[in-house]
Amino acid sequence: MEYPLLATDLDGTLLNSQKEIDIETVQAIDEYRKRGGRVVICSGRSPLSTKWIARTIGLKGEPIIAYNGAILLDENGEVSEQSVFQHEPLVNFWEICEAEGIYAHFYEGDTLLVPNINKWNENWIENNIPALEKSGAKLDHCVSVRQKCQVKVIDNFYGYFKEHQPKITKIAVFDDGDKLNDFTMRISEQIEDMEISSSFDFVNLEITPGGVTKASALMKLTEQLEIPIAKTAAIGDNFNDSLMLSVAGLGIAMGNAPDKVKQLANQVTGNNNEAGVAQAIRRYLLD
DSSP: OOOOEEEEEEBBBTTTTTTTOOOHHHHHHHHHHHHHHHHEEEEEOOHHHHHHHHHHHTTTHHHHEEETTEEOOOOOOOOEEEEEHHHHHHHHHHHHHHHHOOEEEEEEEEEEEESSTTTTTTTTTHHHHHOOOGGGGHHHEEEHHHHHHHEOOOOOOOHHHHHOOOEEEEEEOOSSSSSSHHHHHHHHOSSSEEEEEEOOOSEEEEETTTTOOOOOHHHHHHHHTOOOGGGGEEESSSSSGGGHHSSSSSEETTTTOOOOHHHHHHEEEOTTTTTTTHHHHHIIIOO
8 A cells, every 4th residue: 555544634624514524535434444544633623522533433543633733642542742832932922912902712631721702712612522413423422522621711811821830732813803914923923932823814823832733743653653754645625734735745635725735735636525535535545
């Protein structure tokens, strides 16, 4: 098998716009694995979310990359490696957010730390653990997994950072206006040890500790699995996937990816609403 490892993003890639995984895609993954291939989820989602999705589609026993590379889960779903922000950059970051009137929330394990409840976090638990009814998940199991998530309102982030020394692995930033491009430049100039990636047109930012990306985590994982990165395929749809697509032996962009991401890939497949992952597996990995 030319590419015995496939790293796949979730949102906009494995998940369609209804946050479900097409049966055709599940079948293609099963076929690939039966032939000896391994499939690793590589996502900005939380450890619990990635495990929930992986196990729903039969990927139990495979390692997982969560929070854009900040957390690696082993074959048993346990944290094997974790990268966290240092205290000073967190405080400096929050000061800039307050000065600029920018909303940000922080991920501590499977808990979301927020300054207040608003449209960017009020449905986080349901979005973090999607129902996956059409993908074969059972409702009672979904409910039990959602109970392990928590949204926690922090009135004073300065005090919380100082007193609790939280292990923050990822930050997300949102804004309704057009501030995020300039905000990104300011963070890059004033704060070290932060890795910033964006979604379409700077609608939101995803921030991990310096040097932590999906690409760096995938390279680390391939070493552990003793599979050369040149024999690894990766598929994704967004800017936080771009480095991963570049370092993999075969980088595949989804049809719904921005043109800049497609240009970094070796191949382009269908979009996430037409089982683009299944198309890619059958076209490039099973032939």
